[in-house]
Amino acid sequence: MSILVIDCGAYSIKFVEGRVHKKRFIIDDIEEVLLEDVRGPSDQEVSIHELQQRIISGFLKDQHYNGRIITQLPNEFLTNRYLDLPAKSKKDAELMIPFQLEEDLPFNIADTHYIVNLYKKINSQFSAIVQIAEKSVFATYRNFLQAYHTVPSNLTSELSVYQSFVEEKKLESNVCILDIGHQTTKAYLIYNGIIYTHHISYVAGAAIDEAISKTYNIGAAEARIFKHENSFFLTKSQLDSVTKEQQDFALMMHHTFKDLLSQIDRWLLGHRVKTGQSIEHIYLTGGCANIKNIDNYITERLHVSVSQFMTPGLERMVSAQEYNSLTLAYTMGASNTYREPAKNFFTKEFASALKDGIKLENTIFTFYRLAIVCLVLCAGFLVESLYFVNQEIKSTDREIKKLIKSSNLNITQKQERYLRKTPEKLTKIIKQKNKAIDVDLKVLAKVPKTSALANLHTITSAIKRNEEVSLTKYKGDLNSGFAQFQSKSDRDTKQLLKVLKGLNVDDANIDESNKDKITISFKGK
Template sequence: MVKSLGIDIGSSSIKVVEAVTTARGVTVTSFREFPLGVNPAFDQTIEIHDILRDLAGQVEAGRTRVVVGLRQEYLSCRLRLFPFVERSKILKSLPFELEEELPFSSETAIYDARVTQIFGSQAEVLAVVAAKSRIASLLQQLKDTGLELTLVSAEGLALANCFERWNDVPPVLPALPEGEDAVRPRRRLHARLHIGHSHSVVLAFEENHLLGVRSILWGAKNVAEAISRRYEIPYIEAVSEMRKKAFILTHKGGASYDQILFSDTIASQLKDLGQELKFTLSEFQSELHGEISGLEMTGPFSQTLNLNAAMTQILEIPVNRSNFLSQFEHDLDKSSQTEATLAVALGLALEGLRRPKNPPIQFLRAEFAKQGEGLTEVWKKWGVTVQFVASMFLIFVFYANLRDSFAADLVEKVQDALKKQAKQVAGLTGKQGTETNIRKYIANQRKRVKDVKEIENALHMNAALDVLKRISDLTLPHNKVTLTIRKLEIQDTQVQMEGQVAKAEEAHQLESAFKGMARGPVQLSVGNPVAGQTTVSFTMVFHVDRGLVVAK
C-alpha cells in the first residue's frame, strides 16, 4: 500500500488530502482544510509555517509521499509533437524546442513533460517549465517545517488527475496523416475551470486527455472586494458574506432591492471572468485546432447559486458543476462543497501515486534534488540489510575459494561409499569393485528382473493391466459418476484406489460395481464434504483373483 499526501497551499486556506492505493484502486482516506487569515494587512507566512509544522508531526516519515504544487501562474505550458516517444529524448530536447517561445534556459529553469498521446512513432507532449527562482521561493517557504517533500509538481497538471485516467499509460493511436495536403480533423474539446480565491486555472481536454493549461488572475477575492466597496464594509466581513450568501438572480421579478443589488454586485465581476475565459478558450481552440463544446466548474466559488446559468449566458456554451469524487472510494462528506474544495489537493495526492510508466511532474531536479538527506534516510532504513548482504557476499567469496577442495573431498567420499556398497550388495571386493564391474552387476540384476516377469507370464499370472482393464470396464457403464482417480495401486491380489467423486452416493455406486470382481468384501471409506469444494474424497480397498501360481 502506497500513501500520498497532497498539500494545496492556497491564499485563503491550506487543503490537505490523503490517498492510498489498494487492491481495488485508490481510496481517499481524509480531507482537512486549514483556513488562513485573509486580511491583506497581515502576512500569512508565519501562519502557513505553523500549520505545516503541525502537519509534519502527523506524517509517517519514510512511508508517506508528500506532494505540494507550484501555482499555475508561475508556470508555462506548451503542447508539442515530437518525432520520437522515448521520455529521455523528450526531456533533453525541451529546452531547445521552447527556447524561442520562453525566456528560460536549462540554467534558469526546470523542464518536465507529460506524454498525452502517441501517434505511431510520434509523441504528443505537454511540456511544463518553472523558473528556478519560483521553486527556490517555495522551498524557502517550507523550510524548517519538518515536511520531507517527495514531489514539487504543477498545480494545473495535478488538478487534471481528477478528470483523466491518470494511472494508465498514454493511449497509442494511428499515425497522423502527413504531406502538404494532409488535414487533421478538428479536435472535440471540453474545458474545466477551477475558481480559486486569488486566481483560477483553465484546463482543455480531448476525451479526458489533458492538452492545455492556463492560469487566469481572477478569483473569488475579486467578488469579495466588490462587495466590500459596494457596501463599504471591511474586506474580511465581505469575504464572510460572500461565502455565506453568494447568489445570482436569473430573473429579478419578485426580488427585493437588497437582493438585486447583491446579485448585480457579483454579476458585474463575472463579466471580467467571462472576458478572460473567452480569450483563453479562443486561444485553446486556435492552438489545439479544435472546438470547445462545454465547460465544467470546480472550486468553492463554483457552488454559488445560479453561477452556472450566468456563465452559460456569458460564454454561450453549456456550463455545469464538475463531479469527479464518485470515481474514488472515500468516507468523506458527500456535499458538493467538499468536492469542489478539495480538487487541487486530491490531484496532488494522485500525482504522488503515479507510476513510472506515466510518471508525475517533478521540479525537484538538478540542484533541488535530494542528496545528503536522502542518503541518510536510506541508510537508516536499509543500513542493517546492506551490512547483512555484505557479510553474505564475503562468506560466498570465501566459499568460492574453497569449493575445489570441497569437490575433491566429495568425489573421494563417493568413491569410498561406492566400493563399500559394491562389497556389501554385489560381493565385489578389492580390485573387483571397479565402476565397470558394478555396472555389469546392475545389468545382470535388471536381466534377472526381466526373467522373473517372463516366468510370471509363463505361470499364467494375470498382469496388473488386466486388473486395470477390468476396473475400467466396470466403471465406464456408470457414466453418470463424476470420478477422478488420484492413486491406483495393485500389489499382488490387493487393489487400493484413492480418488474424488461429486457426492458420497457415487462412491457407493462404485462399491457395488466392484463387488463383481472382488474376492471378499470391498472396504470403502468416504471423507466428509469440505466447505468451498464440490467433490468428496474416498478410499477403496479390495482383493482380486490374479491366478497366482507359486513356482516350485
C-alpha cells in the first residue's frame, strides 16, 4: 500500500512517500519544500495555511499521486481535554464524555467536532484524551482543503500520532517527548502508557533565527543556515574552556532558550504534582534537536537525562542530519502498521467522500488481493481435477474391468480388449446382451403366479409316513387338481381325514363317500 505523508510545518513541508511492507513503513522518496523559498514578494500577505496548500496542490498535480495521503490538522485549531471517567464499562465511559465536556468547554458541545482515545486504568475505570475543534472552524478548513483539492485520506493530529507510537512501543515510564520545531515547542508527558498531558510553547527555532539575525546583523535566510550548520549550546563548565566569541554565542543561545526552559520546568513540576512522580527522561526531536550539545545543555538546566528520540527503522533510511526533522513524518506513516493507528478527524458528518477516502491505488490494491484469492481458488480446482477426479476415473475403470470379467456377462478376452481401444464396440455388445436378458424377463413375467402343485406339496408334507396309506391317483394342472388316497384300515382312514381337514388348502373339497378311498380336490395356490 503506497502512502504519502505530508508534514505541514511552519518552516517547511516534508513529503515522505513510502509503502507498508511486512508491517514496516519503508521510505521510498523524500522531498522538502521551504516555505520562504516559495513565498514571493506578492505573497507576503498570504497566510501560512494558504501557502502550504498551494505547495501541496502543486506537488500532487506534478506527481499525479493516487495513493493514501496522511497529514495533520494545525494545532491552533484544536483544544484538548484529559478526562477521568468513573465508569466500569467502555460504553458507559463513552456516554459520559459529552456531559463532562459540556461542563468544561466555553462553547456548546453541539458546536464541536472531536475524536477520542479511550483507555482503561488500573482501577478498572477509564481515562480519555479528547481532541476538540469547533465544528464551524473545522468545516471551513475542510472546505478550504477541498478548494485546493488537497483533502487527505487521514487528517490526524500530532498528539494522536505520538499517542499511537506510545501505545505501540509500550512506553510505560514517566518520560517526555520534546519536539522543538520552528515556531513551536511541544512537550508530551507520558504516564502509565498514555500521554497524560501535553503543552505548547512559542519559543522554538524561529526565536534562535531572530536572535542570530539581530546579534550578527544578517538576513533571516543566512541566520537559518547558520543555525542549522554552526549553532551550539554550552554547559556552565564548558563556558570556561572556549573562546570569547563562543562564550558570547552560547550566552545568546541560553538567553533565547531560558524562557522555554522555565516553561518546561513548570510542566515537569505540574506532572509531579498531578501524578506524584517525576519525569525520568526527555526524548528530543524536531529540527532544533540537531543543534550541537543541546542534550547536555538541557540535562544540566533541568536535572533530567536527555537523549535523541529513537524511531526504530528510520536511522537506516535517512542521514543523521535528516533524522530528527523527519521523526514526526515517519511516525505518521508508521502508525498505519500499529495496532492502534493515529485517529482520523474525518469521522461522523465529516467522513471523507468516496473520492477522498478511496484512492485509485487502494482500489487497485484491493483488486490485486482479490485476483490472488481467485488464483489460489483456480489452483485448488485444478489440483482437484488433476488428482481427485483422476482418482475417481481410475477407480471407475477398475470397477468396469472387474464387472466385465464377471462370468455372468460371458465377455470374451477379445471383447475385453475393446475397452481400451474401442469402448463403443464393447458398449454395443453389452447392450445386445441386456436386450436378450430383457426378453427372458418378459417371458418369465407371463408365467402364472398360481400352481396346484403347491397345494399338493402341502398335503403330502402333512401326511406322516404310513405304509398303510398310499396316493393311488393324482390329476392336476396349474389351476386345479385332485388327489386320491387309499388306506387299509378304518383307523388309518380316520387319521387321514383328520389330517386333510386340518390343512390350509385353497377351496379344498374332501370326498369321503368311499371309506376305502378318500378323494380331495383343490385349486391352484
